[in-house]
Amino acid sequence: MRAAVVTSFGGPEAVEVVDVEVPEPGARQVRIKVAAAALNPVDAGVREGVFGGAGKQIGLGWDVAGTVDATGVATAWSVGDEVVALDYGMVKPLGTHAEYVVVDTDAVATAPATADAVHAATLPLNALTAMQALDLLDPAPGGSLLVTGAAGAVGGFAVQLAAHRGIAVTALAREDDEELVRSLGAARFIAGDVESGGFDAVLDAAVLGERALARVRDGGAYVGVIPQAQPAAERGVRTGAVEVSADGARLAELVRLVDAGVLTLRVAETYALQEAAKAHARLGEGGVRGRLVLVP
Numbered sequence: 001m002r003a004a005v006v007t008s009f010g011g012p013e014a015v016e017v018v019d020v021e022v023p024e025p026g027a028r029q030v031r032i033k034v035a036a037a038a039l040n041p042v043d044a045g046v047r048e049g050v051f052g053g054a055g056k057q058i059g060l061g062w063d064v065a066g067t068v069d070a071t072g073v074a075t076a077w078s079v080g081d082e083v084v085a086l087d088y089g090m091v092k093p094l095g096t097h098a099e100y101v102v103v104d105t106d107a108v109a110t111a112p113a114t115a116d117a118v119h120a121a122t123l124p125l126n127a128l129t130a131m132q133a134l135d136l137l138d139p140a141p142g143g144s145l146l147v148t149g150a151a152g153a154v155g156g157f158a159v160q161l162a163a164h165r166g167i168a169v170t171a172l173a174r175e176d177d178e179e180l181v182r183s184l185g186a187a188r189f190i191a192g193d194v195e196s197g198g199f200d201a202v203l204d205a206a207v208l209g210e211r212a213l214a215r216v217r218d219g220g221a222y223v224g225v226i227p228q229a230q231p232a233a234e235r236g237v238r239t240g241a242v243e244v245s246a247d248g249a250r251l252a253e254l255v256r257l258v259d260a261g262v263l264t265l266r267v268a269e270t271y272a273l274q275e276a277a278k279a280h281a282r283l284g285e286g287g288v289r290g291r292l293v294l295v296p
């Protein structure tokens, strides 16, 4: 099968599409025939060597939508099931940017009934991250929440999930994104930097760090998205960072929210797997709204 990998770190040109053996599922694993796999910022980080692994073949891709085509022992899934999954892992020999991927059964959920595979592939990583970040923040209904990077993948899902829970969300995004973030359920919009406001909670998906932390009221809560780059706590603010976990049960909850019309799946462009390097180059240009999705 074909798979997108890096064997030496670098820019988009470091991405190679190689022929490799089709992987076999072990116990409590399934093999998914990939229909679509989103490209995320973490894939660019892996490609650049941010997470190490020099000298190895590293597979790219965390998000997948497709069909179960083989199962190991002790799995509840059957061949033919349409699924989505998060294939967590910075340094692994193969990822979801491939024709087949093997994942743990507890990272898998039934695919949304209301979305095609290209859209479904945009759900796992970023919706799970948004949900788990909100779990950490635990904002009270009626409380105030600032989401930075609200037009992005994590931020957009966070706005929708929080608004659905009855939380008044202020969205910080680029000037041109007001209509988009309001359509996701933001009650208030801030363009550019955060100049004022003492929010009960801040989810910093734009990685503004101390500038976002400064907008939390004394004793409030801040959650970032880069565990290694957390601002130091101050003024009694509870600080933390989300580290996504591949939780199939939570993913199933998110699928239900997609099918209920609560979560929007946003696709910017699709690329053939063979064009993975081109998709990386597009991601690197910035300003993408919705996800770039690879199709084998």
Ligand SMILES: NC(=O)c1ccc[n+]([C@@H]2O[C@H](COP(=O)([O-])OP(=O)(O)OC[C@H]3O[C@@H](n4cnc5c(N)ncnc54)[C@H](OP(=O)(O)O)[C@@H]3O)[C@@H](O)[C@H]2O)c1
Binding pocket: 040, 041, 042, 125, 126, 129, 148, 149, 150, 151, 152, 153, 154, 155, 172, 173, 174, 192, 193, 205, 206, 207, 225, 226, 227, 242, 243, 244, 286, 287, 288
């Ligand atoms: N810890 C975890 O488990 C985990 C999981 C998933 C993602 N992440 C991380 O979370 C971050 C967000 O991921 P993502 O996929 O949501 O990225 P994304 O889709 O690129 O979204 C980031 C958004 O923030 C915007 N932004 C950046 N700086 C801004 C500023 N100063 N003012 C207003 N908007 C600004 C970007 O706009 P432009 O495109 O115009 O720059 C973009 O809309 C990434 O760093 C990713 O690696 C962490």
